Amino acid sequence: MARVLRAPWALVLPAALLVLWHLTVEYRWVAEGIIPSPAQVLRSWEVWIFGVTKGGLSPYSGTWLDNVLYSSKRVLQGFGLAALVAIPLGLMIGWNRLTGRLVDPTIQLLRPVPITAWLPFAIAVFGIYDASALFLIGLGAFYPIVVNTTHGVRDTNLLLLRAARMMGAGDGTVLAKVVFPSALPSIFTGMRLGIGVAWTAVIVAEMIAVKSGLGYVLWDAYYVGRMDICVATMVSVGALGFVSDRVIVYASRILLRWRTLEAGA
Amino acid sequence: MNGGQAALELRGVWKEFVKGDRRVEAVQGIDLDIPPHSFTAILGPSGCGKSTLLNMVAGFDAPTRGEVRANGAPVSSPSPKRAVVFQEPALFPWYSVYENVVFGPKTQGRSAQTYRPLAERIIEQVGLKGFASHYPAELSGGMKQRVGIARVLAMQPELLLMDEPFGSLDAQTRTLMQELLLAVWERHQQTVLFITHDIEEALLLADTVYVMTARPGRIKKRIAVELARPRTIEATTSPVFNALKREVLALIREESVRADAETALE
Incomplete structure (x- = not known):
């Protein structure tokens, strides 16, 4: 019964918002031309994706996929780089007291600096190139992953550590077979937060620091007054963020199967 | 010297x-000699420092003063020679029953040809045949503790340390587990140090019971349990058993009266 009712409920609010949006434009509840109608966005989006067959003048015609790929590639590279550094570092901070005392305070000190505030610094150092974007994305995704990994390591059950020790496990074995799997749920939480920040960072970076990708299109479209393209970009980024989050959740379900058993028991 | 060295000193x-x-002061001036292949129980009220004692024997914790020796060698860190069954099963939830059981031998670098048949036999002995590929989350409390026992048996340790392993189980499961432990011990004859606050459990399982005092923990008395082996749960109804039980009860009552009086004075 509950299962039957679940699916439609989720769609009620989005549908209502869509209708409200349509009516707002239709009945001119806001001044004309400020926001496009849903139908208009859809039409522009179609052109943006597929292009027009004959003589289209839109500079956006058929460029959607390219820009999606530019942005996705940056997110994947930046996020991958962040995970590659943050997971081992978080393991070491949580595991080794000296590393923790040495590195953790600095991370906590730098973390409150908003990723957007790094933008001028990134451009000054890396220029208007991909490196700037990667730096911002990587840095943004790095913090939640490193913090959650550290937290997960420190939360490892003392009894499990003792059990491993009494079975003859040395540091390496304890780290690989006890601490890492025990911290894995936290690591996934960090990665979910991290990928969210990565999409935020890529848009900001592309608006200013590079000349391609969805963030660039968004800012460009705003400048030339193409709010329809702006809205289509927003929805695109939202969808990409949603899909990448689902991918991480799906991976975690596979790797943390022992945990879903626990919940179902 | 009268022959064999103590398994634990x-x-x-x-x-x-x-x-x-x-x-x-958790424990004070403990002297113990545990001969090889014997089953020794340490019996005491909660908070008497008996788990502290076990942690020092296991090598998780160092004594402030004094020395712990296992087979003549001083204990300074945990070792697979001294296997521990904890109060909680403390299984790795990300590993199956089989993977939990072979963790010890595998970590010690034994070959799969050696540990696989051994692990399979032990899993069967503790009554978990058919559950080898299950995860801890799918097992009941009693079954989890069976895995806890199976994994230390698979290590083939010199010394088996058990810290109230059946404390969190219901009465019926506990009785079953005690019988299981007796049967398994008959077969493996490892030296066992068993911590408990349950008088019947101590008397049923052990050859020697040390009764501990509360705060600070000291050994009050050593009691030899001369009940024939192999034992079963029926042993708990024999006159010898009841006489021993009366003796221990009297000791513990005396001890709690003293502890109460001291607490009142503080």
């Missing part, structure tokens, strides 16, 4: 904990 073992600016 404790010489004047003291343990103090510092809590804020207060010092708490």
Whole structure:
């Protein structure tokens, strides 16, 4: 019964918002031309994706996929780089007291600096190139992953550590077979937060620091007054963020199967 | 010398904990000699420092003063020679029953050809045949503790340390587990040090029971349990058993009266 009712409920609010949006434009509840109608966005989006067959003048015609790929590639590279550094570092901070005392305070000190505030610094150092974007994305995704990994390591059950020790496990074995799997749920939480920040960072970076990708299109479209393209970009980024989050959740379900058993028991 | 070396020796073992600016003496001047292949129980009320004692024997914790020796060698860190069954099963939830059981031998670098048949046999002995590929989350409390026992047996340790392993189980499961442990011990004959606050459990399982006092923990009395082996749960109804039980009860009552009086004086 509950299962039957679940699916439609989720769609009620989005549908209502869509209708409200349509009516707002239709009945001119806001001044004309400020926001496009849903139908208009859809039409522009179609052109943006597929292009027009004959003589289209839109500079956006058929460029959607390219820009999606530019942005996705940056997110994947930046996020991958962040995970590659943050997971081992978080393991070491949580595991080794000296590393923790040495590195953790600095991370906590730098973390409150908003990723957007790094933008001028990134451009000054890396220029208007991909490196700037990667730096911002990587840095943004790095913090939640490193913090959650550290937290997960420190939360490892003392009894499990003792059990491993009494079975003859040395540091390496304890780290690989006890601490890492025990911290894995936290690591996934960090990665979910991290990928969210990565999409935020890529848009900001592309608006200013590079000349391609969805963030660039968004800012460009705003400048030339193409709010329809702006809205289509927003929805695109939202969808990409949603899909990448689902991918991480799906991976975690596979790797943390022992945990879903626990919940179902 | 009268032949064999003690499997476990404790010489004047003291343990103090510092809590804020207060010092708490957990155990005081413990001397113990545990012969090889014997089953020894340490019986005491909760908070008497018996788990502290076991942690020092396991090598998780160092004594403030005194020395712990296992087979003549001083204990300074945990070792697979001294396997521990904890109060909680403490299984790795990300590993199946089989993977949990072979963790010890695998970590010690034994070959799969050696440990696989051994692990399969032990899993069967503790009554978990058919559950080898299950995860801990799918097992009941009693079954989890069976895995806890199976994994230490698979290590083939010199010394088996058990810290109230059946404390969190219901009465019926506990009785079953005690019988299981007796049967398994008959077969493996490892030296066992068993910590408990349950008088019947101590008398049923052990050859020697040391009764501990509460705060600070000291050994009050050594009691030899001369019940024939192999034992079953029926042993608990014999006159010898009841006489021993009366003796221990009297000791413990005396001890709790003393502890209460001291607490009242503080």
